[in-house]
Amino acid sequence: MSTAPLVAVPAAAAAVPRHVAIIMDGNGRWAKQRHLPRFAGHKAGVDAVRRVTRAARALGIEALTLYAFSSENWRRPEEEVADLMGLLRIFIRGDIDELVRENVRLRVIGDHSRLAPDLVAMVDAAVARTAANTGPILAIALNYGAQAELAAAARRLAERLAPHEIDEAAIEAELDTRDLPPLDLLIRTSGEHRLSNFLLWQAAYAELLFVDTLWPDFDAEALGAAVAAFGRRQRRYGGL
Template identity: 55%
Template sequence: MGKVAQIESLPLTESGGEIPVHVAIIMDGNGRWAAARGLPRIEGHRRGVEAVRRTVRHAGRRGVKALTLFTFSSENWSRPKSEVEDLFNLLRFFIRNDLAELKANGVRIKVIGRREGLPPDIGDLVREAESETAANQGLTLQVAFNYGGRDELVRAARLVGEKMLAGAIDPADVNERIFEEHLDTAGICDPDLLIRTSGEARISNFLLWQLAYTEFVFLPVCWPDFDETEFDAAIAEFHSRERRFGGLFHG
């Protein structure tokens, strides 16, 4: 979907502001939330799952069409083995317990990132979630799991190169559209709004290609405390921006 199509399709809030079609979120601060309360890190991750549920439901109510959540980066493998396993267990729990509700509410699930190296049952659950919700026409929930932006770009370049070697693509024809078709996010418009929680102000190897013209909002709240009010505050900040996509300022 091109940028003009994205802008023209934005629905309006009650106050007349535009609802972003696609919201991406770096869900940061679970560990800090737990540490501030003297709790184990896993408790922060558990509370983070509750925040995911709130956010998915609210995004759907607000008319957002696509929601991408950065849940597990390819760099997270460097964390202690026990914490990695805890994160996998939370993903298992979320899919098994929430899939029926997501399906009933018309949510379509898409998982981006490397699938190689994941536990076999995780791969099976991911495929089940995608298959069970493939026909849904509501919110697209794009889960970035075992994902890294640089890795995605390398894999896309490799795919394009393989097709050129096979004669399926003429090198002279390679352009942005063709490259985008080989990204994990193919078929999903670029994010209008990126939210990062916990006060950090960086994108941490997330959607490096797709965030080229995205509006960034960095919030001080840790992810377990992120709720409908925080979501709406980020949209209000989005409303205040003048999106120019390289053009002139008209304010």
């Protein structure tokens, strides 16, 4: 396994976002531009995941959340879903040792119990292997949808709290991301300008960055540029 690429860390440590989330978009278009099957684009997307997770560690980002498979992605052709699940298996088998070695904590958000039983077991085992790690967090969104996340949180709260007891803090404590730092920067690749049901609550005051780069071409330099852009923004949280 190759080592993490060198990344220029911003001079001011405060300019580095604690938590970055990425909507990894553009695998299919990347493949189409090269007259390749969509699977080739998804495979290249996995390579980009490796590059970016290493770059995030080098930059000092505490948590990186990647939108790997949405609750709506089940609508894709069965063959493509199978290909995506196969690549997830390959990523876990091939990269879990590196995550353990680099002290990375693997987290999953979303209801991954809907995946194939062997894949659920593989994901759970990988999460367990890294549970004692104390370094950065890599959160993978699997069968995740923000609206479903919020609805589930509301149901749980309604079962045990009176309406006047439900506030923002109570809701946040029920979200899949409750043990992650607040979301600072959300990036979407491929030129699309929408959130696609991803981290809707968490993105309330996050900085949003939409880039034209297709996900398989996104690399350490692109992540460094995104972090630099974040550092130039002024976050007022509704104030002056």
